[in-house]
Amino acid sequence: MAETMSTGGVKPLLSLHNINMTFGGIKALKDVSFEVLPGEIHCLAGENGSGKSTLIKIITGVYRPEAGAVIEYDGQTFSHMSPVTAQAGGIQVIWQDLALFPEMTVAENIAFHTVIGRWPRLVDYRHMRRTALKALQRLGVALDVDLPLKDYSIAQRQIVAIARALVGEAKLVFMDEPTASLTQSETDHLIDIARSLSVSGVAVVFVSHRLAEVLEISSRITVLRDGALVGVYPVEGMTQSRITELMTGKTFNQQVRAKPVGDEPIVLEVKGLSRPGQFEDISFAVRRGETLGITGLLGAGRTELALSIFGMLKPRSGRVWLNGRPVRFSSNRKAIEAGVAYLSEDRLSLGLIQPQSIADNLAIASLDRIKSGGLLSDERKRRLVDRWIADLGVKIGRQSDAVSTLSGGNQQRIAIAKWLATDPKLLILDAPTVGVDVGARAGIFEIVAKLAECGLAIILISDEVPEVYFNADRVLHMAQGKMAGWFDPRTCSLGQIEAAVYG
Amino acid sequence: MNSVATRIKDLLGPEIAGPGFAFLAVMLFFGFASPQFLSEATFGSVAFQLPELGLLTLAMLLPVLTGGLNLAITFTANIAGLTVAWVLQANGGVDAGIAWFALGCVLAVAVGAATGVVMGLVIAYTRAHPILVSLSMMIFVRGLGEFLTRGGDVSGFPAFLQPIGHGSILGFPIPLLIFIACVLLWHVLLTRMKLGFNTYMIGSNIEAARYSGVNTRKVIVLVYTLSGAMCAVAGIIMLARFNSVRVGHGESYLLITVLACFLGGVNPFGGFGRVIPVFVALVVLQLLSSGLNLMGANQHLATAVWGILLIAVMILRWLAAQLMILNRRKG
Amino acid sequence: MGKLVRSHATEFALLAVIAAMCVFLSLATNNFFSLGNAFDLLNTSSVNIIFAVGLLVVLIAGGIDISFAVAASVVQYGAALILGWIGGGGWISGLLIAGGLGILLGAFNAFLIHRFRIISIVATIATFNIYFGLLMFFTQGVSIYDLPDWLTDRIILFEQEMADGTWAEITLPVLVMAVCVFATWLLITRTTTGRQLYAFGDNPEGARRFGINIGAMQFIAFGWLGMMAGIGGLIQAHYAQEVVPNALYGRELDVLAAVVLGGARLGGGKGSVLGCVLGVLLIAITQNGLNLLGVSPFAFKMIIGAIILAAITLSNTSLEKLLPFMRQRGARQ
Structure with a gap:
């Protein structure tokens, strides 16, 4: 009772x-x-x-x-x-x-x-x-x-x-x-x-x-x-x-995961990136194996910044280097080819194609990898999907089921798998836990931590301060499109960041 | 054994249920109702009538899969036919050589593709509704054709065109062979090529496809271009069948092609649908009209029955969905 | 004023284009700027405007109807037969019969759409084939020329002799058209039912949560179009003084193009009676102007098609959308 x-x-x-x-x-x-x-x-x-x-x-x-x-x-x-x-x-x-x-x-x-x-x-x-x-x-x-x-x-x-x-x-x-x-x-x-x-x-x-x-x-x-x-x-x-x-119905015990990233090579460097009205003069670098957290209130320009790095928006000024080489992507296709992946904040309408199958959603960004003899191979697609589903521990019925039949957490894993299949160097996760049950969020961050261990550079964007505090190595606070401060979760408390963001 | 079954299921998909049942129903009904139905003559007439409507339906299918429509297909076919006719007439009429015919076909396909390119660009870049864009293209192309022909026929073609419309190879009518080749081409395109894959994705959610790195504008332009090119193939077959070209030939096929797509289980909002079930649906439509013909009815009654068949299939689908919900509630 | 322009941008754009065309045609031709020509335009456009305002209601409610023009043909034939049985009838019984038959045909569409959840384009393409196929089958394509006298007699409501001796006339179709336009305007802007139709087309789920009767919306929208199709069919028979079973075949797409040109949105929630009438008139004036300019009638449709295509392209292209595209082009060169 x-x-x-x-x-x-x-x-x-x-x-x-x-x-x-x-x-x-x-x-x-x-x-x-x-x-x-x-x-x-x-x-x-x-x-x-x-x-x-x-x-x-x-x-x-x-x-x-x-x-x-x-x-x-x-x-x-x-x-x-x-x-x-x-x-x-x-x-x-x-x-x-x-x-x-x-x-x-x-x-x-x-x-x-x-x-x-x-x-x-x-x-x-x-x-x-x-x-x-x-x-x-x-x-x-x-x-x-x-x-x-x-x-x-x-x-x-x-x-x-x-x-x-x-x-x-x-x-x-x-x-x-x-x-x-x-x-x-x-x-x-x-x-x-x-x-x-x-x-x-x-x-x-x-x-x-x-x-x-x-x-x-x-x-x-x-x-x-x-x-x-x-x-x-x-x-x-x-x-x-x-x-x-x-x-x-579960208890959670969260711990700060932040670790020193030392002298790993820089994967992404951004200098003075601006898009008037959205973000201004943003500079930072992300190293191999590092998770950079970006937080701030809604409307702080975080998503626009991410889309600019991903080639879907054009920054007005500033420069971007990927693996030490200057890049300026004309579209997100070029960004994907160069090894940038962007997980959308809006999984329902932008991140996944809900009515289509799990397999097709997973393969959509890496079709060239499942070709054989110039044509798409169902067999190779099945193998690709099997592999990622096993790697990320996704629970699915059949590969041909619509992705909308999955729970929020499993959908998000499919979306992450879609990008991992493109073999990215930099993974931008924009609000990866929106619409994911609290119980399943820990699983998503488990995966994020493992990917960083494997050497991926990760940008984790979230307006839930605890998420970046517990899961990122460094935290960048953005307010009204500008950089408002840096935090190191190993040396500061959650309250300090929250005070800065909400205060 | 099991894998063969799954292979076949993969090939046909869940969309086959509607047209499959319709096929069985039509075969059984007319098989009993009319002794001449299960005869070579019926299949001969179906085989010759199928290609025109079938090729136009293939042209309609791709845009429908992206969630659009191409209402310009019939008149694009006419314009393409006219292109061939003019090339032949300008180079000897009945005495024109086969090379001129080949050139005419190439130009016809180019003209068909060109209408598609224009529509595709407008739809992809302005996001205007495809119904509107293709509707205005239809009015334009019809007007252009009527302007150039003054509403009359163009005829007088070399004799070697006769077999393309009426000849057979090993008992199979040549138009049917061309149609089947196009069906296979579309099947491969949709199941085994990037363009086909992306067509389905765009049909379900164009923005999400763009975020996944699909060049959505390119796909839309290509879809309408291929649709226009397929219209041209239909136009060339129609030219050979009638031995003349008139703007308005096949006009009544326009909405029938949409009907055939829906009957073949294509989702009206786009994103789902396969070529083979649509092919079966086309065969059902032609069998129906041949069967009714045998029983003394004309094409107009067949048209009405086609409409009734579409409604019947939609109602059966609705009933099946209701039953599934009921079953689940009990279980 | 600025607010009015912004909220009725399509209507103002159409008005501006029509005005510009009228000025040009008045200067370029002798006969365009005359009462006779203006009345002519109204007389010939009446049937299309009646169809258009009917279709507008369905589009506003988020549906589409392909079958209305052939439904109008069915009504023409049916009404002619029924009028024969009852011994002739008159305008009142004629309009009642035509409107009633039209409502029945429209309601059948609504029934399929609402009861079996068939989307409107599928349902109406099916009924298009059923209505037209059965009509041609039962009539054998035979026209009726033997119509009651009251139906074929031209009724002139207003006439004026022009300087060159011709008569400028307004005939009955214009009156019927005006009544239909006014009734539709009243329905969709002044009654609660009309606002519910807009709301249903704009956001069906939101409308449902407000307790709006979805089934009623479908029957009202398709019934209204059916009624307009019936009335339009009767008027067309009156105008042409004959009933030809395939006379209206293909008219559905022309009317659809005009209505959408007038600002109605496929998908629902948007559209006005004024825009709809202006859309039909723009096409009619273009055709009339081309005629007066001595352009070959075979070229009319081509030019009209090109104009609609250009209008759609321009109205869907805002400058911001074009600019990045052009900038990209520039950067590559």
Whole structure:
């Protein structure tokens, strides 16, 4: 039986019991219960695939739970919700993908509920505009509500999504992974908004697997694992690592891996590299067998820097040497030929071709190596894939299965294998653990350490400071496109780097 | 033994199920319904009718695999046919030598490829939707053809062209042999060559392919170029079959080629599909129209039945997917 | 004003091109700048505009329809037969029958798409072949010339004698077209249903989470196009004074090109009635202008194709995109 925490006699605003849900034969939720008190800030935590999103979709009526479910909301009992009843009752969600309409105006996006309903009516644009302006005002934000949403940045769109959730009488607001694409100051702003909502009596549920930001303002935390409830806990005394243990059911003991790299030859050297508006005057060198960590907030120019080294962006000025020779790649194909590999931060849409097979995803960057007699050989492709799957310990069914059928961790191993098959000298890993379960991350870094031992030069980019602290030999801090400082994990503490990055 | 089975499965892929069942159904239905169906005459007519539609379908297949379409195929074939016709007419008409015909064919393929290059460049560099680009190319090429021929026929070709349209080698019609050679060429291209491999990858996710070092622009330009060149082959066969060229010949094939691709299990969004199942789908379509012909119906009814067949196959696929979900839920 | 231009860039670009062409043609030809020619343009474009606004609704909802033009032919034939049975009928019963038959044919597409999750291009290519094949099979390709008098009589709504003695006329198709355009505009910009269609085309999953009825969206979009196809078919029969089963064959692609030229996006969520009408008019004016300039009619399509190709290339190419390409070129030389 899962641990539960007394609600202290307060009648919950929302309570769910006996929630079961099955998709294509797989149990997504097993007998889950969930409660939210009026006006509280609550965390719903769990790894990818633990059932968080399914639970929200049941609460908002997108999915219908299996028979036996009991949903009590605001004094009423339901066997299931519908999007219309949920919205009428004041349940609002800010989805991770925002679920906004880019071609429509900001006003229409915020006041979209006015065009919902069974029977056609005339649209009252003036009322829509007023509603939108009022909602934005409540957030203390000024946007031109007549422009289409696509003209705005992701952070501004998130504001629009929040404003949309606040029109009408919201009583319960879910925020699904709200900080995933925000910079620190934007996250701070979001937390202020959540706090003021809570003060005005609106309950807020943060749904996240990264809780550092929201831990301090929440009162309780509900943890899900593999579709089942682990427990409900007070936030007092809770730490990030304790939550990780609860989410994964494992304990982790991380140690600094940094080592001296001494006089190994320099693989990559960068001097004064600049791309105005993205990064400026960047200089560093990476040696054979060295892991260079680069960290900084979102928008610090890390990915653009990596893409410039990889030949997909053109730096405005500065020089790059690879193995002592000056290089200027006209495309990433030239970079790959020269021995540079870049693992994209966006595995789902850029890193791998999800619907295609495991084998093809692994072989795509090294087709010339599986040729025989001028034609591609299935046999050589099979051998190549077998070898890398064995080397990296990837668990797969058949080579012809779509790569999307694999877990995040195994997908990332395939993506790494794709680049290793090109026999690189320099491997750039951009946020290699995004969308990888906490439990599987250690395995990825195991591989990274082994590759460095084999003599690969590695650049590890991450906005999660502990990742670079524990896994890199040196850490470069980038802020607003500039080099902000160097750290040596052997001589400094995690707190020092975190203070520099978030402070 | 087992490995032979896997080899065959690899060759055909899961896409074969739809056209395979359709093939069996058509053979059984007409085999019982019409005593003359399982005869040499049926297969003779299928063998002669298959190549025109088949070659155009091959031209349509590559763009569809990249997630696009080439709506200009039929008129590109006409323009290529006209190119041959003009070369022959300018050099003696019925008395033109075989060398002039060869030159005409080379120029025809070049013209077909050229339309593809233009479309490919526009699609690759501007990211305009392939339906639009090829649609405007279709309107342009049709207009160009009508302008140059004033809407009339071009005919009067040397006698040695006759066998290319109507002759046989060892009982196999020459157009069919040319078509089968092209099918094999496409099969090798798609399964054994880098260009084919990259075509599938681009069809599923062009940006991810670019990040993996695929020269996506080059692949798209080449795909449309090869599509245009294949149109030219179809145009030359059509010229030999009809012994004349007219802009508009084969116009009705345009949407049938798309239908044949979908019937052959090609994914409408691109990324998946094989040549052999599409070939089987084409055979099914021709058997259907020959069978209906034997029973006294005309080509128009066959066209309608083709549409019904496509819907039937799509509904069966949907049912199969539903059944799989149901089974898993029970198990 | 600047905001208006930015949010309606396609429409303004089309207007500018049309204006430039009109100025040029007015100077280069004697007859372009005349009421008679302008009315002529409207009379001849009416059917295409009716089709176009119908197709626009399907494109906005994220679908595509290849079958509407042959569906219009089926409706023409069916309506002519039904009108014969009921003893002639009139404009009201004619429009009701044509619209109703069109809605049925459109709803069949929506049924296939929604019930069996067949994507719209596959479903409508199948129904294109079914509708056209069956029509040609049952009619044997025979045309109907014996139409009721009310259908073949030209109805002139407005006429004015010109200085050279010819008459400038606005006929019934223009009125029907105006009503269809207005109704479509009302539907997609002023009703909640229309906004739901936009939202569904823009982000289907987002629309679903809002509780929008997806099935209803498909039936409304394809039903609306079916209705427009039916009405357009009847008007075309009126205009041509005959029903030829394959008269509209191939029209679907011309209309599609015009609608997309007018700013509608394949994939959904974008497009306006104004842009759609301007797209059809641009092509009609080009054709009209070429005619007046004495260009061979055989060259029309070639030039129009080249214009559309150029328009698509330019509208998809922003300067930033072209510049790196040109810079690379420059660097290599």
